[in-house]
Amino acid sequence: MLITGKERKSIYCDKMVSLICTLQDHRDEVNWCAFSPTLLATCSGDKTIRIYNTNDFSELPFSPLSGHRYGVHCCSFSVCGTYLFTCSTDALTIIWSMATGEVTTKFEHPGGSPVRVCSLSPDSSLLLSGASDGTLALWDFHSKKLRKSKTVTEATVMACCFTPCGQMFVTGCTSGDIKVWDLDMKQLYAERDAHDMGVTCCHFAPQFHIDFSSVEFRLASCGQDSQLKVWIVSQHGATACEMKLLHTLTGQSAPVLSCAFSSDGELLVSGSVDKTVTVYNASDGVLLHTLKRHESFVTACAFSPTLPWMATGSMDKKVNVWRIADRDSGQAQSRNLSCQGAGRKLSGHSRLLVSDWSEEDVLAWLSEEGLEELVTTFTTNNIDGPELLCLTKETLSSELSIESVGLRGKVLRKVEALKAELTGLDAPDEFLCPITREVMKDPVIAADGYSYEREAIESWISAKNRSSPMTNLPLPTTLIMPNRSLKTAIGRWTATQ
Incomplete structure (x- = not known):
């Protein structure tokens, strides 16, 4: 059956995103998330990588992985999930066995510069790493030998990824340029100032279109200019290449630090310094969801290749795992996970909070x-x-x-799941106190114009915090006013649960 553009838009607008669990094992900011068909990997400034089973998001026995001397910036699975690749400020890119958690290979970046990002080719034959000194290193995964290295920019390489066909790759750097390269590191195209003040992440959609004389790929990029962009990268023959801007998405109000396409290429997610996660229909750029469950900058996001999971990581040291499902089936299906329970009430304790x-x-x-x-x-x-x-x-x-x-x-995983389940996961976001993230009982309006739980904002102010919890700007006064209309709306909503 042929699905029209209008029908596809309707389908994806009807997707529901539900938080199913929060992982809080890292001791420092989370820098990256990656899925294999059965595993979720997260890496952090605490020098570790943690591995979870996507059946119930329990941590594997050999996790955490500890082999880097400094913070870990990026992680990536091989296609089948047999190996995990991680890179760090220690100039190392490490390959780990996902059968045992043991290190199989260590690649040291030429010149010993901190490695900021790494990417594996779709056929798992080549490993690419980008460093702070503007150099790239291309390794042959099977022979474990350096194939080529080159200085490609005077700025830090912050992003790199292979095209789905594996015959080209792109890089993004702190100068704002996006460049397209062949496997001999010959530059095929350069989009100057693609993002003002710097590129932070790039990701190709898995699908591509073949025409009579060219191949077209969709590339997402994000940057310090608070924008998420979708490009068409076209390859004409062996050496000709060009990029055209398809969408500029401005759903976030601060630098966008991470982006990723879903495995079907229909959804696009991004994480921002404004603490939000946005989900778009990748085909037309329509904003579907703005998620506000992180307490600090959202630095990482990823989709599972086989299951309806999405993971987001943040400087709040947490990883949120989300389920994307149709509204009419998501609630029932979500109960299959032991760490989730959105929408159900437990026997013996019917209170909301x-x-x-x-x-x-x-x-x-x-x-x-x-x-x-x-x-x-x-x-x-x-x-x-x-x-x-x-x-x-x-x-x-x-x-x-x-x-x-x-x-x-x-116990701790159950408690975190419980917090998500019974503290208003299904409640409208405006019913949740920005401080406690619980449904408010006695909402009040502070001088910054936001509503808070009375006890929470009074505690915030009494601790000599004269700045707004939401904007960090000074509060002109500490007076608070009851928000009776909001309290009434919450009461009506609660009565229907």
Whole structure:
């Protein structure tokens, strides 16, 4: 059946994006996310790479991977997911086995410059790395030998990726240029000042179009100019190449740090310094969703190649995992994951906010989640809803004396899933307090014009924070006013849940 452009637009506008779990294992900012058919990898300034199973987003036994001496900037899987490639300020690009978590190869960048980005060709035969000194290194993956290296810019190489056919690649740098190269590192085309103040990321859509005399690819790029752009890269013969701008997307108000196409090429996601994640229909550039669940700059985003998952990473040290599904089927399907539960209410504790839970509610939750062995421990320590939300690895170990590392990790993952489930995941964003990210009970308007939970903004101000939690600008006054209309709207919405 032929699907028209108008019908396709309708289909993708009807996609629902739901947060299913938040991973909080990194101790520093998350720099990159990557999916294989069965795994999710995340890397961080804390020098580690963490690997999760996409069945339930539990961490693999050999995770985290520790082999870099400095922060890890980028990670990428081989097509089948057998290997993971990571690069770091330590000038190394490391190849890891995903069967054992062991290092198989280390490539040191020529000149020892910090490596900012790496990319693997679609057939997994070539590995490309870009460095802070403006150099590229192209490695033969099978022989583990350097094929060619070259200085390609006077600026830092921040982005690189192969075309889907694997016969060309592009680079983006802090000077703002995007350049197209062949495998001999001969420059085929240069788009000067593609992004004012610098390119931050590039990604090709997996699909391409072959005409009688040319091949066309779609390339997404983003930069410090707060723009996400979609280009048509055309190759004519072996040496002729050009780029044409298709869309300029301005759904974010600050520098855009990351971008990625979905595996079908129909969706495009980007993450920004304004803390938002935007999802677009890649065909026509229509903004479908603006997601606001990160507390700091969104530095990474990726789609799963086989499942409806999307991952976003941030300087808040968190990785959010999202499900993209049709509105009429997403809720039912989302329950297949143990770490998610958007839209359902649990027996024994029907209140909307976890902070309202009694000790009995917590015990009912433990039983439902298969954590019956902790009932006695939680009862002895009088764990209620607020205490549950404050649990950490340290408190589980030292205060509750839970010796099993695996059990502590399971509890924390369940708690994070619970926060997403019962703190307003399905609520309109304007019903959520920007500070607590919970549905507000007593909303008030502050001098910055935003609404907050009364207790949260009063605590913020009493801690001598005279700046706005949303804008970081000074508050002209600390007076707050009740937002009665919003409180009424929240009450009506809550009554329908």
